[in-house]
Amino acid sequence: MIFFLLSCFMAAIAGSGEKPGYKKDVMKAFELRMSGKVDEAKVQLEQVLAKDSTNAMAHYEMARLNFYLLTGGGGTSLNDVNVHINKAVFYEPGNVIYAYYHAIIGFMNAYMGMEMGQEDKLKDNVIEACKRFEKVISLKPDYVEPMLYLVEIYGQLPPEMGGDSLKAVYYADKLVNADAYFGARARLTLSLQGTDQVTFWEDQIALNGRTPELLRQVGIAFLFKDNAEHAEKYFAEAMKADASQNLLMLDLGRYHVMKVMQNKELAATELPLAKECFEKYLNTKPEPIVPMKAYTLGLMARTAMFSGNQDEGNKLMEEANALDKYF
Known part of the structure; x- marks a missing residue:
């Protein structure tokens, strides 16, 4: 999904109605952020917005930068993210990329509110997030990622928290008809508790072939069963088929770290495995x-x-x- 969104972002830069100078300036800020120069990127965006406070692209990138700072202890808040993504969709309401990020942040608002114990606001926040995802679909009816979010939110939350089983089934049916892989994920989300996920995804491979996405899901399912050896085999096959799946090696390392967090007595065996996975990830191509x-x-x-x-x-x-x- 990361690579899909990045390609859409590049397309938005190429095809939007922004002033040519601002396209270049916002892209420069993005490149600075991707090279680790986050403070310089923020200054760059502030300069762009000082010249034109209605620059939707700059607000979108500033929202993403602020979220990155939020996760890295950079002194920002979720409100800083909301301010800029709200302005991005206000100034360019038809941009599906901005709308999708707006929905993602809406989901984060609900999640963070729940983490902070704001139970009285949870349902309203969930409803707002779902409205935003539905807005994305109205702009791009075949956009499968926001549909899957709706299946997961509506299908996994109880009604008092904003869940809606009928809407979950509705969007799951749309996904089944639109895309085999996302349709399978939707069906698994709504399946009975206790469904064997390894068997489920291996059945999908039998039907649709050994695609990187399906191989990844089998590997993840094996991790849920604490079978890291089998997971790594599927991850390796997925990465061989699609080099952009290299984040799976990072995820495998994080799994080994998580095992130690759950049981410190496993440190002697799990941490060396984690280190090995991290080193493998750093040596993958494309370079992280x-x-x-x-x-x-x-x-x-x-x-x-x-x-x-x-x-x-x-x-x-x-x-x-x-x-x-700010890593």
């Missing part, structure tokens, strides 16, 4: 972008420190911060 390199080095630093290798951990942390201090 700078923020992901920094994030991975940060994980390696923490695992080293947890293992008692303080010097190694400090060195790795310095490398991570040198790449992107």
Whole structure:
């Protein structure tokens, strides 16, 4: 999905009605952020918006930058993200990319509200998020990702929290007719509790072939069964078929770290496996972008420190911060 959204973002830059200078300036900010120069990217966007406060593209990129800072301890809040993405969709309401990110942030509003104990606002926040996803679909009726969000939200939440089983089935049926892979994900979301996910996805492979997406899902299903060995085999096959699936190796490393978080007695066996996965990810092609390199080095630093290798951990942390201090 990351690569799909990035390609759509590039298309929006090429085909939108922005002033030519601002296209270039906003793209420069994006490139700065992707190279780890987040503060410089923010200054660049502030300059663009100082010249034209109605620049929807700049507001969209500023929203994404602020969300990145939020996750990296950069002193921003979810409100900072909301301010800019709200302006992006206000100034360019027909842009499906901005609308989709607007919906994602709407979902984050609901999730963060729940995490903060704002139960009285949860249903309203969920309803608002769903309205935003439905808006995306009105702009692009065959957009499967927002449909899947609606299946998951409507299908997994109880009515008092904004769930709606009939709407979940409605969007699941649309997905089944639109796309085999997303249709399968929708059906699994609404399947009976206890459904064997490995069997489910292996059946999909039998029907549709060994596609990278299906191989990835079988691997994930094996992780849910704590079978990392089988998961890695499927992940490796998925990455061989599609190099952009290399994030799976990072996810596998994070799985091993999670095992230690659940049971510290597993550190001696799980952390070396995590380190191996992180190193493999850093050596994959296409080469990971700078923020992901920094994030991975940060994980390696923490695992080293947890293992008692303080010097190694400090060195790795310095490398991570040198790449992107907001990782």
